[in-house]
Amino acid sequence: MKRTQALILVLALLSSVFLASLTVCSAAEERVIITLPESVNVQGSELLLGTIAEISGPEDMVSKVAAINAGAAPISGSSRRLTKGQIEVRLRQGGLDLKKIEFQGSTTVQVYGVDFAAVGSAAVEQSEAGFPIYEVVVAAADLPRGHVLTREDLSVESQEFRSGQPDPRTVEQFLGLRTKRHVLSGSPLTTLNVETVPVIERGAAVTIIVQTSSLVVSAPGIARGTGGVGEVIPVENTLSRQVVSGEIIDGQTVRVNLRGPGTP
Numbered sequence: 001m002k003r004t005q006a007l008i009l010v011l012a013l014l015s016s017v018f019l020a021s022l023t024v025c026s027a028a029e030e031r032v033i034i035t036l037p038e039s040v041n042v043q044g045s046e047l048l049l050g051t052i053a054e055i056s057g058p059e060d061m062v063s064k065v066a067a068i069n070a071g072a073a074p075i076s077g078s079s080r081r082l083t084k085g086q087i088e089v090r091l092r093q094g095g096l097d098l099k100k101i102e103f104q105g106s107t108t109v110q111v112y113g114v115d116f117a118a119v120g121s122a123a124v125e126q127s128e129a130g131f132p133i134y135e136v137v138v139a140a141a142d143l144p145r146g147h148v149l150t151r152e153d154l155s156v157e158s159q160e161f162r163s164g165q166p167d168p169r170t171v172e173q174f175l176g177l178r179t180k181r182h183v184l185s186g187s188p189l190t191t192l193n194v195e196t197v198p199v200i201e202r203g204a205a206v207t208i209i210v211q212t213s214s215l216v217v218s219a220p221g222i223a224r225g226t227g228g229v230g231e232v233i234p235v236e237n238t239l240s241r242q243v244v245s246g247e248i249i250d251g252q253t254v255r256v257n258l259r260g261p262g263t264p
Contacts, residue, residue: 032057032065036084036105037191041112041168047073049087052109054192065101068094074113082109105192127160134159134166136188137174143183148197149174159188167191198226199251200233208235208246210256221254 035054042051049055050066057065070090074080084107088098125133140155147153154171167190177194187193200206200223208221219240225233227248235254236243246254 030058030061030100031102032061032100033102033104034065034087035192036087036103036107036109038106038108039110039112039191042073044073047071047082047111049090052082052111053105061100064094064096065091068096074111079110079112082111083107125158129160129162131160131162134161136166137169137171139183139185139187139189141185143179145179145181147179149177149179149189149194151175154189157186196228198228200227200248200254202226206235206252206254208237208244208254208256209249223254 033056034049035056037053040052044051047070048066049068049070052070055062055065068087068090070082070087072080084103091098091101127133135156135158137154138157138159140153143149143153151171154174156171159166166188169189174189174194176197178197180193180195183189183193202223202225204223206221206223208219210217220238221235222238223233224236224243227233229248229250232245232247233254234243235246235256244256246256249255
């Protein structure tokens with residue numbers, strides 16, 4: 001009798017574990033992953049999530065998420081900043097359960113309005129399923145993270161886009177950029193996987209300068225961010241330990257605006 005009761009107990013425990021695993025698997029299968037880029041080019045008057053993010057998961061849920069309107073799109077030549085929080089509000093308004101949605105990538109997206117027809121990214125044809133096919137720049141081979149792109153690394157392929165828009169840049173415009181992550185052969189190159197090679201890396205020693213019409217003050221600093229010429233990054237004044245924001249002037253110099261928040 002005791003052996004029978006123990007066997008029943010073991011079977012009950014195994015059943016509960018099995019059901020729990022099925023629930024977890026089911027939840028994982030239903031989850032939609034939204035990968036946000038740091039910046040994206042769009043056209044049109046509305047910002048549909050499918051045009052600004054990479055979305056993966058069950059096809060029916062992906063379609064619903066991709067169709068969510070995140071607001072007005074910037075006109076060609078201008079831009080707007082879109083945050084993860086703003087997107088979450090739109091998803092709730094669209095009746096979607098945020099527990100079934102996972103965000104990856106950047107927490108903010110700088111959205112640039114672009115006339116794709118003017119830069120040669122118009123769809124060349126449509127697939128049998130009715131989705132546009134674009135000619136896009138792809139990796140000609142598997143590329144490691146941190147690799148600086150050469151012409152041999154790139155090729156052009158026609159690919160179907162079920163959501164979003166292709167990156168409108170040409171092969172020449174990708175030359176000299178570097179990969180942000182491992183890129184598989186045949187993968188389209190976008191702001192999600194390539195970036196401008198920074199002139200200042202995080203942790204580099206820099207000179208912080210504050211300049212007026214009659215005076216230039218400088219102090220030693222440490223870069224607390226990574227960026228290229230013209231970008232604004234945080235830097236730490238090594239004398240005062242104060243962290244300020246400054247514009248990258250060259251590979252060794254960051255300029256702080258006197259009228260901005262925080263100066264060395």
